[in-house]
Amino acid sequence: MxxxxxxxxxxxxxxxxxxTGDADALKDEAARRSGIHGWLDGIRTxxxxxxxxxxxxxxxxSVLVIAGLIMVPFPGPxxxxxxxxLAVLATEFHWAHRLLQFGKRxxxxxxxWLGRQAWPVKILVILAAALTAMVIVYYGLRLSLHIxxxxxxxxxxxx
Numbered sequence: 258m259x260x261x262x263x264x265x266x267x268x269x270x271x272x273x274x275x276x277t278g279d280a281d282a283l284k285d286e287a288a289r290r291s292g293i294h295g296w297l298d299g300i301r302t303x304x305x306x307x308x309x310x311x312x313x314x315x316x317x318x319s320v321l322v323i324a325g326l327i328m329v330p331f332p333g334p335x336x337x338x339x340x341x342x343l344a345v346l347a348t349e350f351h352w353a354h355r356l357l358q359f360g361k362r363x364x365x366x367x368x369x370w371l372g373r374q375a376w377p378v379k380i381l382v383i384l385a386a387a388l389t390a391m392v393i394v395y396y397g398l399r400l401s402l403h404i405x406x407x408x409x410x411x412x413x414x415x416x
Contacts, residue, residue: 297348311349318346318353331397332390 300306321342328335340360346353371382398404 314349318342330393
């Protein structure tokens with residue numbers, strides 16, 4: 258019997274009407290699930306827990322997505338952090354779940370396309386990615402730390 262089909266006249270273990278209504282049944286159902294899902298279901302059994310969980314998940318997921326987007330132009334795990342943030346958000350928000358599924362489908366389609374290409378195309382994609390990363394690092398260092406890598410390399414070669 259689904260939780261929504263139960264009446265509000267739930268009985269506790271002694272046979273008396275339960276003062277908490279469906280909350281006891283939801284907690285029992287949550288206890289049957291194992292791992293993180295059961296724990297999250299246990300928190301969701303109360304209105305306060307549900308709201309608190311949405312806020313905490315929203316803040317953690319948003320911080321991860323924003324940090325990942327900041328890291329995207331730099332070498333490192335930028336997109337991985339963005340997807341991790343979306344996965345966190347997807348535990349509570351349907352729109353994040355849909356966006357995560359779209360991202361997974363797009364990534365799978367792109368990697369499948371790249372896998373079907375000949376070696377020269379694969380090499381060009383790798384070179385383009387490496388060149389893009391080098392340009393980003395060069396201008397990132399030049400604009401933020403005022404370090405010109407080309408001038409530094411020339412100075413080292415002229416010694």
